[in-house]
Amino acid sequence: MDSTQYKRNRLDELRRYFIFMKERFGLIGSSFMITLFVLAHYGLVYIKSDLVIETHLLFAVILGSIIFFVKLRLYDEIKDYEVDLIQNPDRPLPRGLVTRDELKEGIEKRIMLESILFYGAGIEAFSSILLAIAYSLLMYKEFFIGKYIRPHLTTYATSHTIVTFFLSLAIFSAFTQSFIWNLDGEYIFFSLMSWLLFNIFELGRKMYQPFEERDQVESYSKVWTRPGATLLVLIHASLIQWLIHKIEFFKDPLFLMIFRIPVAILLLVSLLYLLLKKSVTANLYRNYSTVFILLNYVIILFFLAKAALN
Incomplete structure (x- = not known):
């Protein structure tokens, strides 16, 4: 593949990804909400401890958290694919705008990125985000009991939203330089x-x-x-x-x-x-x-x- 074709493929991939994000994540609105979520943690730590949190660390945690939520969106798209083929065929994945392999590759990249960003905040934050990532992967696999919990909507959803609790702990670990058990x-x-x-x-x-x-x-x-x-x-x-x-x-x-x-x-x-x-x-x-x-x-x-x- 020559460089011109490679650039075309990359631009097409970015175009499709932009459409996917616009339709299924709402990058601006969701990023705003996640930023408020992280800033609330930052503010509480600052008031309680007077810790000086460097600006680059704050931005790294905000970016890492946004990437984490995007990854959760990719999980759901893949998990819901078979159902969406019937009930929501106009969504990006069922209609062929993106493929499952592309989303899986996107998940792998985002796990690496969020890990790197939180690692920059210290080993405490890194260990905490690994816990959140591990729980999110269990979610992705539906805790290996998907056929039992999928029919129970509230149980299924609650077991998934708990991941925000672990992400919240990871954010506090990053800002306080503390392991979860010391928070x-x-x-x-x-x-x-x-x-x-x-x-x-x-x-x-x-x-x-x-x-x-x-x-x-x-x-x-x-x-x-x-x-x-x-x-x-x-x-x-x-x-x-x-x-x-x-x-x-x-x-x-x-x-x-x-x-x-x-x-x-x-x-x-x-x-x-x-x-x-x-x-x-x-x-x-x-x-x-x-x-x-x-x-x-x-x-x-x-x-x-x-x-x-x-």
Whole structure:
């Protein structure tokens, strides 16, 4: 293959990859949310310990975390391929825009990249990200019991979203230069809170009105019924409120009052979804599950930044 043909192939690969990312990951929006996620960890470490975290380390952890989430997206595309051939043939992989071999190669490259980026933060961060990677690979293989857990949507999803807990611990390890077993208990509570936030995102994006449900396509509103599914989300939100009280900095009354606002909005959106059986209210609920994460991290970052500047 001459150099001209090689360049053409590379450009075509990049073009296809860009389309894939645009359709299945939403690089700008997702990167923004992940950046907030990492910055919240950074801010909490700074406030609690006054550690000086170098800028290049912060950017390495943000980039490594974005790569980690992209890798999770590639996992899902491969795992869902057989189902998507029937139910979602217009997605990039079923329609042939990319191949499974290309996605598998992409997974391998991203594991190497995220490992290198976290290794730059020290052996503590490296060991922690290896734990998160190991758990993610178990997810990829569906814990070798896929035929047993796939029919149980909530169990399946929850076992997968736990990976965000391990990633959160790895981020704290990177910023504190501590092994996981030496992390402050408040960081553990924050990591649990982050997992619950991502679980709300997962639950909320698969909520529909009865007339929107599709045969052979699982949803939480179908499994739990609409009232049951919204109650499950609200229980998650309540647990987040409980966990935030476990962190000394966030016991400030003003913070706690403002931190309840996203939950109040969630309750309102839930009532609209339940009372008005229209596609617009279901769409509102699905969209707010993303906004809910953003609001929580924005509020947390605002108060952390305010304290840091004082």
